[in-house]
Amino acid sequence: MQRLRKILESYQGKREDIIPVLQDIQKEYGYLPENALKELSKYTGVSEGQIYGIATFYAQFRFKPKGGKHVIVCTGTACHVKGSDQIIDTIQRHLKIKEGDTTPDHEYSLEAVGCIGCCSLAPCIMINEKVISKIKPRQIKRLLPQKS
Amino acid sequence: MNFEELVQEAKKEYYSIFQGELPAILIGSATCGISAGANEITKVIEDEITRENIEARIIPVGCIGSCYAEPIIGIFKGKKEGVLYGPVNKNLAKKIIKENIMEDKTVKENILGTIHVNEAGTGGSFFESDFMRLQSRQILRRCGLINPEDINHYLATGGYTGLLKALEMGADEIINTIKKSGLRGRGGAGFPTWLKWNLCRQSNSQEKYIICNADEGDPGAFMNRSLLEGDPHSVLEGILIGAHTIKAKKAYIYCRAEYPAALKKLKKAMKDLEKIGLLNTEIVIKKGAGAFVCGEETALMASIEGRRGMPRTRPPFPTTKGLWGKPTVINNVETFAAISLIFQEGVEQFSSMGTESSKGTKTFSLVGDIKRTGLIEVPLGTTLKEVIFDIGGGIKNGENLKAVQIGGPSGGCLPASMIDTEIDYDSLTSAGAIMGSGGLVVLSDNSCMVEIARYFLEFTQRESCGKCVPCRLGTQQMLLILNDIVQGNGNPEDIETLHEVAETVKAASLCGLGQTAPNPVLTTLKYFMEEYVEHIMDKRCPAAYCRELMHYFIDKERCTGCMACLKACPNNAIVGVENEPHFIDQVKCLKCGSCMDVCREGAILKVPGPG
Numbered sequence: 087m088q089r090l091r092k093i094l095e096s097y098q099g100k101r102e103d104i105i106p107v108l109q110d111i112q113k114e115y116g117y118l119p120e121n122a123l124k125e126l127s128k129y130t131g132v133s134e135g136q137i138y139g140i141a142t143f144y145a146q147f148r149f150k151p152k153g154g155k156h157v158i159v160c161t162g163t164a165c166h167v168k169g170s171d172q173i174i175d176t177i178q179r180h181l182k183i184k185e186g187d188t189t190p191d192h193e194y195s196l197e198a199v200g201c202i203g204c205c206s207l208a209p210c211i212m213i214n215e216k217v218i219s220k221i222k223p224r225q226i227k228r229l230l231p232q233k234s
Numbered sequence: 235m236n237f238e239e240l241v242q243e244a245k246k247e248y249y250s251i252f253q254g255e256l257p258a259i260l261i262g263s264a265t266c267g268i269s270a271g272a273n274e275i276t277k278v279i280e281d282e283i284t285r286e287n288i289e290a291r292i293i294p295v296g297c298i299g300s301c302y303a304e305p306i307i308g309i310f311k312g313k314k315e316g317v318l319y320g321p322v323n324k325n326l327a328k329k330i331i332k333e334n335i336m337e338d339k340t341v342k343e344n345i346l347g348t349i350h351v352n353e354a355g356t357g358g359s360f361f362e363s364d365f366m367r368l369q370s371r372q373i374l375r376r377c378g379l380i381n382p383e384d385i386n387h388y389l390a391t392g393g394y395t396g397l398l399k400a401l402e403m404g405a406d407e408i409i410n411t412i413k414k415s416g417l418r419g420r421g422g423a424g425f426p427t428w429l430k431w432n433l434c435r436q437s438n439s440q441e442k443y444i445i446c447n448a449d450e451g452d453p454g455a456f457m458n459r460s461l462l463e464g465d466p467h468s469v470l471e472g473i474l475i476g477a478h479t480i481k482a483k484k485a486y487i488y489c490r491a492e493y494p495a496a497l498k499k500l501k502k503a504m505k506d507l508e509k510i511g512l513l514n515t516e517i518v519i520k521k522g523a524g525a526f527v528c529g530e531e532t533a534l535m536a537s538i539e540g541r542r543g544m545p546r547t548r549p550p551f552p553t554t555k556g557l558w559g560k561p562t563v564i565n566n567v568e569t570f571a572a573i574s575l576i577f578q579e580g581v582e583q584f585s586s587m588g589t590e591s592s593k594g595t596k597t598f599s600l601v602g603d604i605k606r607t608g609l610i611e612v613p614l615g616t617t618l619k620e621v622i623f624d625i626g627g628g629i630k631n632g633e634n635l636k637a638v639q640i641g642g643p644s645g646g647c648l649p650a651s652m653i654d655t656e657i658d659y660d661s662l663t664s665a666g667a668i669m670g671s672g673g674l675v676v677l678s679d680n681s682c683m684v685e686i687a688r689y690f691l692e693f694t695q696r697e698s699c700g701k702c703v704p705c706r707l708g709t710q711q712m713l714l715i716l717n718d719i720v721q722g723n724g725n726p727e728d729i730e731t732l733h734e735v736a737e738t739v740k741a742a743s744l745c746g747l748g749q750t751a752p753n754p755v756l757t758t759l760k761y762f763m764e765e766y767v768e769h770i771m772d773k774r775c776p777a778a779y780c781r782e783l784m785h786y787f788i789d790k791e792r793c794t795g796c797m798a799c800l801k802a803c804p805n806n807a808i809v810g811v812e813n814e815p816h817f818i819d820q821v822k823c824l825k826c827g828s829c830m831d832v833c834r835e836g837a838i839l840k841v842p843g844p845g
Contacts, residue, residue: 102540105523109491143542143699144523146491163454163639163675164601166689172827179804179826200526200693202492203456204269205599205673206301206607215494217269223828224802 162201296464298378396577452642472570641670646757705748785845
């Protein structure tokens, strides 16, 4: 809770601060915990319902914790044309989770995003902010090793 | 120090890189360079110069545009022309350090060309290469040649002289200058910039705002990212000129959160600008939160205000009622950079390029099935053919051009027969596409046009904010129909229904997202009707792309029976023994393409029609 206090106190609690605060909370916790949103509502005086309205509108926000390695697959046009569908399929099969989920051991989470802007090196994925370009399905096993 | 002295100092420092005694190594370190391995190469080079005890300067620069050749490094030694290498792997990097820097010999591998940089400008064989020859780098003239995090590099190359000129002019003179330049908004719609600024300036309000739209959400486009990462000051300068003109109280930059490197460089640039005393308007950076619709101006403003990013009806336009209900100018990143260019280099230079109705240059991200991908800048009026075949080097792997997708989800697909179309606002609109912000995706024979339309519809349907009915329901209905068609469940009457829904969504939607969402469907229906018919009537995908309407097949003549595909198949769908041709069990096949990926003989083929 102290971490949350610190985030809230760095803002004035105005309505325009809601999105930046949500971003900071997600950066700190990896997702938006229910309690944090309650506190944010108290701090800003904006109802919880409206805060959920904002948080669910924007694709960036998640309500489930991320895995230790957060895998983002780019599905931008260039990546799509070069087979990002097959990349997602391969990862889903390999990690045995669906897009948007986290593995039971919290090792990996998988997300598909619009475009990460590396179109000239398509298809790409991002593992914890590191971009891996011109990826092929057969590289997945090596890139995402599993414990057992 | 006054400005003159600052510039003199900056020039001394900057140009010494290219003429000095110390060897200089420029490394393309924008997001594209880093994803291709620029950080690893930098590490190798640093280790190598420490080990060999060489004194050299390593300068991280932005993207020079040749993304296909990343990672790119430039070596400048003594008074000779610099050499640009790419792609550079670890071994080549070591070799370059040893031979080019220590022994003064040019390495003859992967040379992109030579470059010289001095006060008179830039030149060298790189700019004469096929990729660069038809380009005219104006907006991007510094990208890849300056360190974006060093304000001195910007000052040395004419930076902020435009702002100083503008500060001495009255608002009328500034607006007349922009009017004379013929600049139209680079965000896609092409609204005359002078008119927008003038409308805002004339409105009676003590409180006005200026916003830079850096919410580049079109999949397949990265021009704004490259510009912000390679030359952030040029955008800031344009914003400050605008703020001065309309007397804005505050400026906002609304940038995608997915661009961390661009955000970092902007922040650094603002700090440096404050240090030299030129930051005369407060600039606030707002991070987007991943909603495509926020690229629409009224939705973007709602998002800055801390609300759901939903558009509202216009009029009133932002120039009368914008952010917090106050008059607001909102322009794209590239428009602001064009403003700095006009004020630094003069109106004549800008308006000497382009066509009668579309002046200047435009940047495009050239991607897809093309030999040379990258960030390009061409004078408006250049034909698609010149861009694809001369600059881009034509289609990869000897395949044929099928179409070019221009303008992202709001744009359209133009067929190969229309590549003589000139790239300007009006020609593209009359062809059914739009200029958009500048994504150019080149599609070969291997692309299925129905699937491309479905892909964009899936995108707009997901990103539709849901406020108005035509867009919310219309995009969904179109997507359902297209999903049916690519899965082989299409009906003959689907084509008419698609047409009808598309026209309704186009006519009745509230904002630009909905009004342009049907464009990919309408253009593919117009130019590629036969593909729709084949999917619906014959249940086959002629490009062998749609999974349900194609199958994989092993060519017996080519298969050597090496068992590579057999081991790679995740579902044991491939049967066969060593040294004898294998077979694919079509019932078990997941159509994942793993086999094709590992086959060294090219024996695995994609065939139209279900197996």
